[in-house]
Amino acid sequence: MATxxxxxxxxxxxxxxxxxxxxKSELEKKYPGLEVTLTKIKTQGDKxxxxxxxxxxxxxxxxxxxxxxxLRNEIDIAVHSMKDVPTFFPEGTGLRCITEREDxxxxxxxxxxxxxxxDIRQGGRIGTSSLRRKAQLLNLRPDLEMVDIRGNVQTRxxxxxxxxxDAVILAAAGMHRLGFSEQIGEYFEPxxxxxxxxxxxxxxESRIDDTVTNELIDFFNHPATACAVIAERAxxxxxxxxxxxxxxxxxTVTGEQLELTGLVSxxxxxxxxxxxxxxxxxxxxxxxxxxxxxxxxxxxxPILNEVYGSETFGERD
Numbered sequence: 001m002a003t004x005x006x007x008x009x010x011x012x013x014x015x016x017x018x019x020x021x022x023x024k025s026e027l028e029k030k031y032p033g034l035e036v037t038l039t040k041i042k043t044q045g046d047k048x049x050x051x052x053x054x055x056x057x058x059x060x061x062x063x064x065x066x067x068x069x070x071l072r073n074e075i076d077i078a079v080h081s082m083k084d085v086p087t088f089f090p091e092g093t094g095l096r097c098i099t100e101r102e103d104x105x106x107x108x109x110x111x112x113x114x115x116x117x118x119d120i121r122q123g124g125r126i127g128t129s130s131l132r133r134k135a136q137l138l139n140l141r142p143d144l145e146m147v148d149i150r151g152n153v154q155t156r157x158x159x160x161x162x163x164x165x166d167a168v169i170l171a172a173a174g175m176h177r178l179g180f181s182e183q184i185g186e187y188f189e190p191x192x193x194x195x196x197x198x199x200x201x202x203x204x205e206s207r208i209d210d211t212v213t214n215e216l217i218d219f220f221n222h223p224a225t226a227c228a229v230i231a232e233r234a235x236x237x238x239x240x241x242x243x244x245x246x247x248x249x250x251x252t253v254t255g256e257q258l259e260l261t262g263l264v265s266x267x268x269x270x271x272x273x274x275x276x277x278x279x280x281x282x283x284x285x286x287x288x289x290x291x292x293x294x295x296x297x298x299x300x301x302p303i304l305n306e307v308y309g310s311e312t313f314g315e316r317d
Contacts, residue, residue, distance in 0.1 A: 005035040006213065009066045009075035012040040013152045018177050019202055020079045023220070030219065039075050041066050056302030063205075067093055070205070076213045078205040082198025082229055087237040089205070096214055097204040098229050100222035102173035104200035104250065106133060106193045109157055110170045117167060117186050120144065124166035127159050131267055133169050135194045135246040137268035146196045153178055173200040192276070194248035194263045197232040201225050224253040227284045228260075234288025235262045237294065244305055249288070256281050266301040273298045 006027060010020035017038070028179040042065065066078045067090050082098060089095065110119050120126075120141070127149040128134055134146045149159045153174050160168050167185070175184055204220055206213050228251030234247040248263040261276040275294050279287040 003150075004031075004033070004212075005037060006077065006216065007037050007039055007075045008169075009039050009041055009078040009167075011066070012042065014178060015153055015174050016081075019081070022177075023079050023202070023204070026220070027216070031216065033214070035250040039069065041069055041075075044296070057070075058303055067205070070207060074212065076206065077217060078203060080203045082201040082203045083196040085198065085203050085205075087240065089293040092207055092209070093205055094208045095203050096206045096279075097217055098198075098226040099202040099204070099220050101225045101228070102176060102200040103187075104195045105172045105190065106188045106195060106199075107172045107175060107212055108186045108188070109159060109160060109170065109183050114166060114185070116292075117141075117188070119165045125164065126167050126169060127156065127163065127165045128169040130169070130196070131246045132196055132248050132265075133193060135265035135267055135269040135272065136248075136263075137169065137269070137270050139265070140192065142269070153180065157183060171199055179294045190250050190261070194261060195250050197236050197247070197249050199230050199250075201229050209240045219220060224281075227251070227253050227258055227281045231260045231288040234285045235260070235292045237297075238289045238292035239264065239300065239304060249291075251284070253281060258284055258287065260287055260291055262295055264295050264303055266303050271299075271303060273300050273303070278287050 004272055008020050020038050024038065027034055027036050028144060063080055063086065067076050070078055070093055071090060085095065101141060114120055120293055122143050123145060125145045125147050126137060127152050138144065138146065147163060149156050149168065153170060156168055156170060157180065159165060172187060175181055192211065204217050215234050231251045232249035236247055239247055246265040246267060249260065251258055251260040257278055258281050259276060259278050261274065263272065263274045265272040273295050274278050275291060275298065277287060277291050
């Protein structure tokens with residue numbers, strides 16, 4: 001083990017580096033003789049900062065270059081935010097582990113003097129790059145103006161003042177991981193704003209045939225989180241069909257039961273389709289597929305066909 005080096009591929013944003021360094025430190029704790037290094041890789045999603053991700057496809061924008069580095073044997077594993085990970089992988093790599101989920105909720109950082117999201121003035125300005133968040137929040141407050149913001153967590157918090165916004169909507173997980181918890185003005189419960197697929201969990205990707213590395217990292221997999229996220233991703237994979245719209249799914253595991261909620265909406269939040277089902281944890285993937293088909297039966301098809309663009313992938317923490 002003393003001569004073994006494990007190379008982690010990661011984006012260079014503060015949050016991505018926090019996540020990769022957490023994986024590095026857990027590996028070093030478990031395997032004291034292991035040398036773990038980080039390789040920072042710039043992805044398309046990091047380069048395109050002046051256009052909403054919905055306009056450039058979104059899918060895989062934060063993972064493609066990292067996967068290519070893995071296939072060239074420049075890195076051994078990749079650490080991704082699960083909500084950035086497409087439902088398909090290049091031949092030769094796969095999702096090996098899904099880590100225990102951080103707080104999966106969305107949060108609002110509120111303008112000084114604003115007590116809660118529902119207290120925001122009529123016509124208030126809300127900063128978010130996510131179609132999923134926009135749709136659900138407009139469903140609550142159709143009077144609000146949604147303003148596209150991009151960049152890392154700190155940059156987007158800064159836009160509250162810079163762009164004269166009433167609130168900025170972000171993921172709780174990223175706020176907690178980067179030490180910004182005190183700036184959270186309000187948490188949105190999943191019933192109010194259903195999280196992105198995989199939100200709060202990390203995914204470890206590796207080469208399928210790299211048995212040594214796969215055995216080293218298997219301890220990261222958290223069965224309950226993996227079950228929930230697999231179900232959520234099955235909803236997405238079934239609904240996708242080449243069309244990308246506000247889609248959300250969120251699973252919770254209690255004992256051997258999985259509760260799964262799925263949502264499809266138009267971008268204005270006027271037509272929101274939502275369903276909840278329960279199943280045994282062993283049926284996670286099949287139940288995700290079945291839930292997506294129920295949403296299609298409820299009328300999701302026309303919505304999926306008429307709205308373009310998506311934050312389903314590449315929605316930033």
